[in-house]
Amino acid sequence: MKVPDDLKYTEKHEWAKAEGDKVRVGITDFAQHELTDIVYVELPTVGKAYKKGDVLAVVESVKSTSDMFAPVSGTVVEVNKALEERPEAINKDPYGGGWLAVLKVGAPAEMHSLLGPDQYRKHTAK
Amino acid sequence: MLHRTPLYQEHVTMGAHLVEFAGWEMPLSFSGIVSEHEAVRASAGAFDVSHMANIVIRGPNAVEMVSRAFTNDIHRSELGKAKYTHMLTEKGHILDDMIVTRITDDEFLCVANASMRKPVSDVLRALGPEGAVEDISMHCAAIAIQGPKSREIVSRIFGDGAVELKPFWTKFVEIKKEWKVTNGAEGGGHGVAYQHIESGDYVFVSRTGYTGEEGFEIIIPFRAAPALWYEAIKKGEPRAAPIGLGARDTLRLEMGYLLSGQDFHGDRTTLETGYDWVIKWDHDFVGRHALEAQKAAGNYQRFVGLTVEGQKVPRNGYKIMDGGSVVGTVTSGTQSPTLKQGIALGYVDAAAAAPGKALTIDIRGARSAAKVVKPPFVRKK
Numbered sequence: 001m002k003v004p005d006d007l008k009y010t011e012k013h014e015w016a017k018a019e020g021d022k023v024r025v026g027i028t029d030f031a032q033h034e035l036t037d038i039v040y041v042e043l044p045t046v047g048k049a050y051k052k053g054d055v056l057a058v059v060e061s062v063k064s065t066s067d068m069f070a071p072v073s074g075t076v077v078e079v080n081k082a083l084e085e086r087p088e089a090i091n092k093d094p095y096g097g098g099w100l101a102v103l104k105v106g107a108p109a110e111m112h113s114l115l116g117p118d119q120y121r122k123h124t125a126k
Numbered sequence: 127m128l129h130r131t132p133l134y135q136e137h138v139t140m141g142a143h144l145v146e147f148a149g150w151e152m153p154l155s156f157s158g159i160v161s162e163h164e165a166v167r168a169s170a171g172a173f174d175v176s177h178m179a180n181i182v183i184r185g186p187n188a189v190e191m192v193s194r195a196f197t198n199d200i201h202r203s204e205l206g207k208a209k210y211t212h213m214l215t216e217k218g219h220i221l222d223d224m225i226v227t228r229i230t231d232d233e234f235l236c237v238a239n240a241s242m243r244k245p246v247s248d249v250l251r252a253l254g255p256e257g258a259v260e261d262i263s264m265h266c267a268a269i270a271i272q273g274p275k276s277r278e279i280v281s282r283i284f285g286d287g288a289v290e291l292k293p294f295w296t297k298f299v300e301i302k303k304e305w306k307v308t309n310g311a312e313g314g315g316h317g318v319a320y321q322h323i324e325s326g327d328y329v330f331v332s333r334t335g336y337t338g339e340e341g342f343e344i345i346i347p348f349r350a351a352p353a354l355w356y357e358a359i360k361k362g363e364p365r366a367a368p369i370g371l372g373a374r375d376t377l378r379l380e381m382g383y384l385l386s387g388q389d390f391h392g393d394r395t396t397l398e399t400g401y402d403w404v405i406k407w408d409h410d411f412v413g414r415h416a417l418e419a420q421k422a423a424g425n426y427q428r429f430v431g432l433t434v435e436g437q438k439v440p441r442n443g444y445k446i447m448d449g450g451s452v453v454g455t456v457t458s459g460t461q462s463p464t465l466k467q468g469i470a471l472g473y474v475d476a477a478a479a480a481p482g483k484a485l486t487i488d489i490r491g492a493r494s495a496a497k498v499v500k501p502p503f504v505r506k507k
Contacts, residue, residue, distance in 0.1 A: 033143065034143075036143070036154070036372055037159050037160040039437070039461040040439060042438075042490075060437075060438070060461070062159045062160060062372065062376055062461055062463065063154070063159060063372050065439060065441055
């Protein structure tokens with residue numbers, strides 16, 4: 001299970017990557033493996049503000065439907081349109097081509113409340 | 127505690143994604159649900175179905191017991207004939223669905239769903255004398271080989287004789303392999319089926335399955351299972367891909383087959399499922415009077431297939447709408463790996479059940495257009 005060292009994580013298996021005043025988010029390798037083959041993603045709306053913990057996206061696999069929560073509060077400035085055609089990119093490359101959205105964050109301090117890679121590794125080992 | 131099949135270690139070694147299912151630790155997938163699904167439709171797959179319940183009904187009362195217990199005419203089956211049937215409650219609700227085979231004049235083998243092992247055994251026990259029902263589930267392993275190449279694989283392992291079976295027929299096939307082993311365990315059962323399997327000299331082969339493809343289900347002693355699994359998936363050609371419960375579900379869904387505990391859960395009758403052909407009205411089975419009353423009253427919900435437009439996927443519990451009215455509920459749904467389209471099974475009011483009827487499904491507050499179809503969703507080539 002891949003857990004890159006340069007990302008932050010949530011207990012609900014989202015990842016967040018700081019990019020200046022923005023944060024790129026997606027679901028973890030663990031999450032994509034649990035979900036199995038992903039067939040559809042309902043992406044968030046660009047320009048809409050989400051609070052930490054709000055449902056940001058819905059990820060549908062062959063097996064189940066899962067909510068993806070906003071790891072931090074912010075306004076969506078970009079979504080990964082490529083997932084509309086190729087949702088399986090999340091399975092293949094969850095931390096790269098499988099990113100879901102970029103948020104402009106209001107409270108950068110929220111990033112500090114997320115799990116670090118070691119904490120997340122322990123969380124998934126449970 | 128979770129039960130583990132004799133193939134558990136093989137699954138772990140192969141890196142299978144394991145999940146809990148009906149008290150068992152089972153593989154959900156190996157290479158991925160969609161690729162496994164495609165392998166079964168195009169070639170062949172092997173399924174560990176050792177979790178299924180194996181219950182023997184035997185003795186001088188056996189014929190009378192199966193006539194009372196099951197909707198189908200199991201009591202009239204020829205030797206070796208397997209039949210799909212329902213077992214109902216007094217209220218006519220489906221307790222479980224199963225395949226029952228006549229082993230001898232006075233012995234039957236019932237293969238039921240893992241989660242219903244105890245309820246089904248309890249019903250059968252209540253219908254007969256002490257010792258007439260033997261639950262041999264924990265002594266038997268089972269592997270299903272399904273797909274267009276299943277015949278070649280099963281004949282490669284057990285010889286051409288093993289596959290000379292019409293659909294829903296069974297036979298004991300002699301194992302001419304070095305991996306003849308017995309359970310070495312006491313207390314499995316006294317019936318012919320169990321004694322044959324336990325001897326290590328025979329496997330029980332039935333031409334049945336849950337995928338819509340040609341296929342075989344093979345019951346063997348627990349300890350022989352890894353050797354058969356190995357021969358099916360790793361040795362010789364053609365070989366089967368290992369398949370988990372995820373693809374087992376999408377394969378059966380494309381055929382419109384019922385899933386116990388999901389498409390019925392003690393709340394639906396055989397008439398509602400549309401499986402009227404498993405009811406033979408000329409014998410006195412449990413639940414018969416309730417079905418007669420329902421049939422006379424008519425106007426009950428019907429089990430239908432639905433194809434869904436757009437990319438969203440229908441799921442268990444979603445409401446089915448006709449205009450502004452709720453007319454039913456989805457019980458199973460997925461994106462069909464073959465059609466690349468959302469498909470659902472569910473119950474709708476009789477007035478909304480005609481094939482071709484345009485309905486909608488409420489998917490998280492938005493409506494997706496859906497059309498009633500008569501399963502299977504996928505026709506055999």
